[in-house]
Amino acid sequence: MATTGSVDESDVGILCYVSNLPGFRGILKQRYADFIVNEVDLDGNVIHLTSLEAPPESFQVVDEREIKLSDELSGNYESEIESFRVLAGDSNAELLKDLVDKITSSSEESISPIILSPSSDKAHRTAVHNYFKEKLKFLVTDTVDGPDASTKCIRVRVNAGGQSKGNSSRKRKERGDKPFDSRGATSWPDNVGKFLRFHLYKENKETQEALGLLGKMLGIQSKSFGFSGTKDKRAVSTQRVTVFKQSARRLAALNEKLFGIKLGDFCYVKEGLLLGQLLGNRFTVVLRDVIADSEDSIGAAANSLGKFGFINYFGLQRFGSSSVPTHLVGAALLRGEWMSALSIILDPRKGEKNDIAKAREYYKESGDIEGTLRQLPRHLVAERAILQCLKKHPGNQLQALKAIPRTLRMMYVHSYQSYLWNHAASVRVKKYGANQVVVGDLVYCHGDKAPDVVRTDSCEYGNDTSGDGGDMLDEASGMDLPVGGNTPVKVVTSEDISSSNYTVDDIILPLPGSRVIYPANDVAQVFEELAKKDGINLKESVHNVKEFSITSVTGGYRRVFQKPIDFEWELLRYGDSTEALAETDLDIILKSKPLASVEAKDDKSSGCQSFHEDGGSAPTHAPEDPNSNTTATKIALKLGLTLPSSCYATMAIRELLKTSTSVAFHKALNN
Numbered sequence: 001m002a003t004t005g006s007v008d009e010s011d012v013g014i015l016c017y018v019s020n021l022p023g024f025r026g027i028l029k030q031r032y033a034d035f036i037v038n039e040v041d042l043d044g045n046v047i048h049l050t051s052l053e054a055p056p057e058s059f060q061v062v063d064e065r066e067i068k069l070s071d072e073l074s075g076n077y078e079s080e081i082e083s084f085r086v087l088a089g090d091s092n093a094e095l096l097k098d099l100v101d102k103i104t105s106s107s108e109e110s111i112s113p114i115i116l117s118p119s120s121d122k123a124h125r126t127a128v129h130n131y132f133k134e135k136l137k138f139l140v141t142d143t144v145d146g147p148d149a150s151t152k153c154i155r156v157r158v159n160a161g162g163q164s165k166g167n168s169s170r171k172r173k174e175r176g177d178k179p180f181d182s183r184g185a186t187s188w189p190d191n192v193g194k195f196l197r198f199h200l201y202k203e204n205k206e207t208q209e210a211l212g213l214l215g216k217m218l219g220i221q222s223k224s225f226g227f228s229g230t231k232d233k234r235a236v237s238t239q240r241v242t243v244f245k246q247s248a249r250r251l252a253a254l255n256e257k258l259f260g261i262k263l264g265d266f267c268y269v270k271e272g273l274l275l276g277q278l279l280g281n282r283f284t285v286v287l288r289d290v291i292a293d294s295e296d297s298i299g300a301a302a303n304s305l306g307k308f309g310f311i312n313y314f315g316l317q318r319f320g321s322s323s324v325p326t327h328l329v330g331a332a333l334l335r336g337e338w339m340s341a342l343s344i345i346l347d348p349r350k351g352e353k354n355d356i357a358k359a360r361e362y363y364k365e366s367g368d369i370e371g372t373l374r375q376l377p378r379h380l381v382a383e384r385a386i387l388q389c390l391k392k393h394p395g396n397q398l399q400a401l402k403a404i405p406r407t408l409r410m411m412y413v414h415s416y417q418s419y420l421w422n423h424a425a426s427v428r429v430k431k432y433g434a435n436q437v438v439v440g441d442l443v444y445c446h447g448d449k450a451p452d453v454v455r456t457d458s459c460e461y462g463n464d465t466s467g468d469g470g471d472m473l474d475e476a477s478g479m480d481l482p483v484g485g486n487t488p489v490k491v492v493t494s495e496d497i498s499s500s501n502y503t504v505d506d507i508i509l510p511l512p513g514s515r516v517i518y519p520a521n522d523v524a525q526v527f528e529e530l531a532k533k534d535g536i537n538l539k540e541s542v543h544n545v546k547e548f549s550i551t552s553v554t555g556g557y558r559r560v561f562q563k564p565i566d567f568e569w570e571l572l573r574y575g576d577s578t579e580a581l582a583e584t585d586l587d588i589i590l591k592s593k594p595l596a597s598v599e600a601k602d603d604k605s606s607g608c609q610s611f612h613e614d615g616g617s618a619p620t621h622a623p624e625d626p627n628s629n630t631t632a633t634k635i636a637l638k639l640g641l642t643l644p645s646s647c648y649a650t651m652a653i654r655e656l657l658k659t660s661t662s663v664a665f666h667k668a669l670n671n
């Protein structure tokens with residue numbers, strides 16, 4: 001596929017709609033606060049940020065390391081610094097003196113590390129490391145890259161994680177710029193849950209990015225946090241997070257220093273959160289600058305979405321945010337073409353930021369790994385992992401691919417499965433429509449009413465996320481199955497049709513794998529024919545690398561049609577494009593001004609109506625208010641809907657607008 005622009009919906013099989021109603025123009029995510037996501041927990045509770053205060057605590061956490069550190073710092077270190085001067089020279093000794101002075105006199109929680117002079121003498125660097133272990137135990141050291149390939153630098157910082165033991169020094173080197181992990185307080189009351197659960201509110205930030213920042217501020221690694229699913233970056237979102245052995249008071253104190261992130265609703269629990277532990281997400285979406293034939297046509301489209309739903313496609317976010325979709329990497333991996341997969345990941349791409357483009361071009365032309373790593377931004381996790389592995393193991397392409405974090409590298413294969421699923425769903429709708437079950441369809445069973453039931457495990461990759469998975473997953477979590485494991489699936493028979501056993505809501509399609517069955521009609525051919533065009537056999541693998549083999553992935557199922565839950569909508573009038581048209585959790589906490597919309601006092605004239613499974617009746621539209629601001633000439637459509645964790649809100653919006661949901665398309669509208 002050419003790299004001449006961003007990926008469009010047709011490239012990944014997003015082709016059809018449920019209704020034949022005309023669409024209309026509306027701008028998605030003109031402001032990130034136009035897309036609000038609130039997690040829905042396993043009990044069906046919508047997660048909101050309601051308080052920023054730490055609750056009163058009847059216990060006090062004592063960290064033995066802090067006591068020990070304060071004891072150590074009570075001494076005078078002139079002699080130690082002078083002996084270090086003999087070992088490492090005047091300039092390094094002065095750096096160390098300044099650092100010790102800051103530690104002993106500063107009240108700051110965070111003190112920056114120092115970097116000692118570059119050295120190519122490994123024996124000397126070892127002597128420096130040992131010096132700190134023996135003489136200044138409140139400091140720790142690790143090694144970072146020097147200004148050129150032949151040198152290294154020793155980095156020195158406050159020991160937030162206690163004394164190192166065993167092979168932890170090796171692990172510190174591997175961590176690079178990641179903070180040392182203090183792993184929570186060493187003393188913790190027996191009657192208090194070891195995990196602090198809190199609500200993370202973030203604006204225009206990915207989940208992993210936000211947790212990475214919190215980890216740095218707390219001196220712990222990101223893996224100390226647990227969460228149920230990633231949330232979209234360009235949005236305002238609230239979700240639950242857990243962290244091991246941290247006090248609510250300490251986290252609440254961070255609120256004053258955080259920008260675009262707030263923490264609250266603290267409580268202690270016995271277990272940390274795991275990926276996939278959520279029912280779904282509640283979305284509040286504002287489509288701005290709406291232009292339609294009439295307000296009636298907008299209402300008709302909204303009512304249709306509430307009553308009939310949308311095609312449950314994997315959204316564009318599933319396939320990455322660049323001009324090279326992730327399913328192309330997945331196809332190369334399934335074919336066993338390791339060099340091709342590496343090239344797709346590393347090669348220059350259309351439309352990337354200048355610093356990234358320059359780094360890719362530099363590597364393409366020079367093959368200089370060291371030089372490329374110095375230029376390549378750290379958020380490009382896959383690219384950096386590959387290059388760092390090739391630096392250690394030149395020419396080992398498969399090992400370089402396996403160096404990518406597992407959740408990210410598996411996303412490539414999952415993306416290809418999603419690509420096949422989308423195309424199959426489009427063929428299903430084109431051939432048989434969106435309002436009937438036909439013989440040969442696959443359905444989830446109602447109880448055990450049929451003998452020809454096939455049971456299958458859930459997708460083995462149900463909850464994978466990654467460092468940059470936010471771009472891929474957007475507002476949907478990684479879970480691809482609307483129901484859990486051991487799911488009964490059957491092929492619809494003529495008897496099922498005549499007895500009306502199933503509706504379109506029951507229709508599913510498989511995500512290819514070793515433990516799924518395919519429809520017993522023409523739709524099954526789509527999977528095989530499309531895979532064949534890509535040089536992939538869905539029944540046998542051409543290589544023995546299990547994680548990149550379609551026959552080693554169990555597969556799963558996904559509903560073809562999805563109705564929004566607790567769906568509601570209203571029309572708003574506004575004048576200023578920067579005007580807030582939906583309240584965020586933080587707005588409510590800070591008691592912000594009420595919405596500037598032309599809304600009457602009673603529901604009948606407000607244009608606001610809720611829709612559940614039955615769809616409801618059409619609402620009236622908002623009338624002009626004679627007392628309103630005459631400059632409020634623009635119309636916005638505000639939506640509220642809840643979706644299971646496997647679904648993309650952008651696909652529901654696409655059904656309304658009948659236009660692309662691509663970022664490029666809506667940027668063009670905005671401009």
